[in-house]
Amino acid sequence: MSLLKEFLSQVGEGYLLIDRENRVIFGNEFLTKRGLLKEGFEGKPYYECLNNLAVVSCLAEAISDRRDKLCNLDHEEREYSLYVFVGSELTVARFSDITDLKRYERSRREFVANVSHELKTPIAVLKSLLETLYEEEEREEKRRFLDKALRRVEDMRRLVEDLLILTKIESGEERIKREELDLKLLVESVFELLESQAKERSISIHNLVEDGFRIKGDWDKLFLLLKNLVDNAIKYNREGGKVEVKAQKDKPNIVVEVCDTGMGIPKEHIPFIFERFYRVEPSRSREMGGTGLGLSIVKHIALSHGGKVEVESYEGKGSKFRVYLPSE
Ligand SMILES: Nc1ncnc2c1ncn2[C@@H]1O[C@H](COP(=O)(O)OP(=O)(O)OP(=O)(O)O)[C@@H](O)[C@H]1O
Ligand SMILES: [Mg+2]
The missing domain is CATH 1.10.287 (Helix Hairpins)
Incomplete structure (x- = not known):
C-alpha cells in the first residue's frame, strides 16, 4: 500500500480511496493542494472532508447504486472529470483536470x-x-x-x-424541446423527403412504427437524426434492397431502429463511424456526395436528448442503427 500511495502522490491526477464504511483511507496531494480535499481526512467519512458538493453527490450516487459513475464538475475556476470505480472492498475516485x-x-x-x-x-x-x-x-x-x-x-x-x-x-447552446411526438408521423415525413432517392435505386422503405406510438423530444432535431440514418440506409444499400424503421418500448427507454440490407460496415471501422468526417471508404463516399458529418450529428442529437446510439452491422448483409431515447 505504501508503494502505491507514493506512486499516487506523484501522478498528475487526483485519487481518493474510500473503504466500505465510507471512510477516506487515502487522498493524494493533488486533491489537497487544489482545495478539493481538507487536510486531516484519514479515517473520516468522505462527505465531511470534501470541499465540493458535486463531488460528494457523485460519490454518494455511485456508492448507493453500486455502479461506476462519470461526472464533470467545476472547482475554483478549474474543470474536472471525476470517475468513480466502485469495488467490493474499495471505492476509487479519479479526478482529471480537463480545463485546458x-x-x-x-x-x-x-x-x-x-x-x-x-x-x-x-x-x-x-x-x-x-x-x-x-x-x-x-x-x-x-x-x-x-x-x-x-x-x-x-x-x-x-x-x-x-x-x-x-x-x-x-x-449545448441549442435548446432541445421536449414535446410529445407521434413517431409514425415523424418517420413518414422523413420518408416523404427521401422517397425519390429510394425509388431511383429501387429500394423499398417501410415504416413499421405502430400507429399512435409516442415519444418525447424535439421534432426538428429528431427529424434530422432520422433523415441522416435513413439517408445512409438508402445510400449504402444494394440496388433493390430494403430499409425498415421500427420502434419498441424497453423501459426506461424507447428504442428506434433503422435497418438496411446494404453492404454493412467492416468491424474495424465501427468504433470510428460517429466521428466527424470519418468515412469507411472515402473514395466511394465522395462519389455519393456526403460530408461525413451525418452520424456525428446523429450521435449528438441522441446525446442532447439524454439518449445514445448503437450500431450492429454484418458485412455484406446490412446494418442496424439503434437510437435509445428516454421515455420520460
Ligand atoms: N447504413 C450504413 N451502411 C453501411 N455503411 C454506412 C452506413 N451508415 C454509415 N455508413 C458508413 O459510415 C460513414 C459515415 O457516415 P456519415 O453518415 O457520418 O457520413 P456520409 O454518409 O459519408 O456523409 P453525410 O451523411 O455527411 O452526407 C459513411 O461514409 C459510410 O461509409
Ligand atoms: Mg450519411
Whole structure:
C-alpha cells in the first residue's frame, strides 16, 4: 500500500480511496493542494472532508447504486472529470483536470462556427449567380460545366450547414424541446423527403412504427437524426434492397431502429463511424456526395436528448442503427 500511495502522490491526477464504511483511507496531494480535499481526512467519512458538493453527490450516487459513475464538475475556476470505480472492498475516485482540454474544445468549436458562418453568405451568392448563368446558357457543353459547378457549390452549402448544426448541438447552446411526438408521423415525413432517392435505386422503405406510438423530444432535431440514418440506409444499400424503421418500448427507454440490407460496415471501422468526417471508404463516399458529418450529428442529437446510439452491422448483409431515447 505504501508503494502505491507514493506512486499516487506523484501522478498528475487526483485519487481518493474510500473503504466500505465510507471512510477516506487515502487522498493524494493533488486533491489537497487544489482545495478539493481538507487536510486531516484519514479515517473520516468522505462527505465531511470534501470541499465540493458535486463531488460528494457523485460519490454518494455511485456508492448507493453500486455502479461506476462519470461526472464533470467545476472547482475554483478549474474543470474536472471525476470517475468513480466502485469495488467490493474499495471505492476509487479519479479526478482529471480537463480545463485546458475544454478550453481547446471551445476554441475549436468557436473557430469552426465563425468560419462556417462567414462562408454562408458567399456560398449563397455564388449559388444564385451560377443558377442564373445556368438558366440563361443555351449551349449544352457549357450547361454541363455549370451543372457540375452547381453541384459542388451545393456540397459546400451542405457542409457548412451541417458544421453549424453540429457545433450548436455539441456546445449545448441549442435548446432541445421536449414535446410529445407521434413517431409514425415523424418517420413518414422523413420518408416523404427521401422517397425519390429510394425509388431511383429501387429500394423499398417501410415504416413499421405502430400507429399512435409516442415519444418525447424535439421534432426538428429528431427529424434530422432520422433523415441522416435513413439517408445512409438508402445510400449504402444494394440496388433493390430494403430499409425498415421500427420502434419498441424497453423501459426506461424507447428504442428506434433503422435497418438496411446494404453492404454493412467492416468491424474495424465501427468504433470510428460517429466521428466527424470519418468515412469507411472515402473514395466511394465522395462519389455519393456526403460530408461525413451525418452520424456525428446523429450521435449528438441522441446525446442532447439524454439518449445514445448503437450500431450492429454484418458485412455484406446490412446494418442496424439503434437510437435509445428516454421515455420520460
Ligand atoms: N447504413 C450504413 N451502411 C453501411 N455503411 C454506412 C452506413 N451508415 C454509415 N455508413 C458508413 O459510415 C460513414 C459515415 O457516415 P456519415 O453518415 O457520418 O457520413 P456520409 O454518409 O459519408 O456523409 P453525410 O451523411 O455527411 O452526407 C459513411 O461514409 C459510410 O461509409
Ligand atoms: Mg450519411
